[in-house]
Amino acid sequence: MLEQIEKIRVEATEAIVDASTSAALEELRVKYLGRKAELTQILRGISQLPPEDRGPVGGAANKARKELEALIEQSAERLDAAELEAKLVADRVDVTMPGAPPRPVGHQHLITRTTRLIEDIMVGLGYEVAEGPEIEHDYYNFTALNHPVGHPARQLQDTFYIQSHPDVLLRTHTSPMQIRAMETHGPPIFIVIPGKVYRRDSDATHSPMFHQMEGLAIAEGLTLADLQGTLLAMSRALFGDTREVRLRPHYFPFTEPSVEVDVSCFQCEGTGVLADGSRCNLCKGQGWIEILGAGMVDPNVLGFVKEMGYDPEKVQGFAYGLGIERVAMLRHDVPDLRRFFDNDVRMLEQFS
Template identity: 45%
Template sequence: MAKSVSNLEQTFLLALILAEILYFCGLLKVNMLENIAGLLDEVAQFKSTNKDEIEQFRLKFNGKKGVLSELFEAFKQIPNEHKKEAGQKINALKQAFQQKYDELKNATKTEVVSAEEDLTRPGFPLEYGSRHPISLVKNRIIDIFKSIGFAVADGPEIEDDWHNFTALNLPEYHPARDMQDTFFIEKDPDVLLRTHTSSVQIRYMEENEPPIRILAPGRVFRNEAISSRSHCIFHQIEGLYIDKNVSYADLKQTLQFFTLELFGKSKIRLRPSYFPFTEPSAEVDVYWGLNSETDYRITKGTGWLEIMGCGMVDPAVLQNVNINPDEFSGFAFGMGIERIVMLLHQMGDIRMFFENDKRMLEQFKSL
């Protein structure tokens, strides 16, 4: 027959179990603190310049199964009244380890550099790039006209018929369209690669009211045979000035200022010509002179050199963009940038601009 246990005996047994638990927790705390003290001492005394040893040191303390991970796991078993003290000790160990590890890594980096590299040796020569000659001259032209109030405008290279031809007084089947061999988009005959940057002027006038004073630089495309003097891709820069009482004299004075600033030559002449979007129209020549054999060659012995076309904006163009030609007038001009570059730097082949030959480009590093 089972022997019954009295209430007194039950109380005694519970007290004994509680005492054992408290003893175990206290022992756990004491052991943990002693263990941390030993680990702190180990961290302080560790020294090495070997990368492998330093990595093993890291894994021992901060690896997935390292010392710090085990301590944080054991920390969960510590009674709440002892957690503050134990947590402070664990954090102190973690900080001591991290500081030691960072010091060892930095020392190792310094040692590797000093051992393998001579910091007193000169560095490798650096290759300096340069702007393309077309960009150099384009920026120079823009700066000149900016100094007298012109702003820069931009537009798409893929245009529609209205902005590239019709609005510029070149309606469909106009014979003057034959002056510009055009790349049309096969899927849409109304879409084409722009043949001049005059299309930018149309877009700007549609969206802005006079006074207007802009430059329109950019690439243009014409279906021409490639040779030393022509290319199917080239760059233009065109100017437009619209305001009240703008005269032909204003145009000539503007162009004379430009040629003096760019070429250092002030003598120009305007020869009558034809452009559908200007009336009257003219070709602009600058007197280059005959001071050398090169001057004779590039001017064909005349001393005069053609640099651009210009004219007064045709009233029909103003009407197409809803500007009253009875109230406003203006002038426009345009030039090929490649031609200007070839004149300034005595280059005889336009194809050089598109071949990316480093021997040619390196000549412009100092500009």
């Protein structure tokens, strides 16, 4: 019996050491240690043996079993490692193939980005944001902004009117919201008004639909110098810390004095000349770029909201109107206003 055990042990040991796959090893484990295995049968039959044999046979069989178990475990570890190694080699890829596209992220429209940029600058200066309707009443778009009926300034903005409503139009500027805001909110008021506006005009620098950002500040003692400071702060945030602004007197019906505002050119640093000596194409050699119209809010305009506390002898302030596309065109070198509404995805995807 003892010899038989030894024979099993030797035979099994050899087979286990020779096993080259996990599957073969598993077969050996069943063959030598499973329920029907010879060694198992011996251990199970111990009670049938003469008492004097029971001790040595049991001990030898148990020892062999333990030894084989340990050996199998050892081999399993070895085989696992070898097999993993082989798998890793087989799994090698061409790392230069293109990556699989992730679920794509879309793109923010440049108008949205620019609008938010200006809003955030003005919020940083303490302003709030207000919006108003695009289909507007003549009163808000013109009359209360000091463009009485028959005033030639109404012609400055060629207007779309709504059929069968002679007093209703597509707002030509974001300024009507000045009145709406002041009708509901007494001074002091510091707001910006982004939104779509409409004029009957279409070429590379005019679109029948475009976007404006209105600024309105009314409080005690605001001055034209404050307007200049505010626009300087905004211009530097938009176009660079070394920018300067200049105010040129102009005419708008709803501001007095009125100004057009130029910012020093950020491409040629206001010199009008590029590094290679050629004329700056951005400012056309002027050194300055016109960016917006502004002025001190006309007392007549405040007169329309006097009952809300806007007494022109007590409070005063300024307003400005900025073309959002104009800012985006300058900042991102877009040549034609109409491109913003073409929505070609190849353009959209240039701006995240």
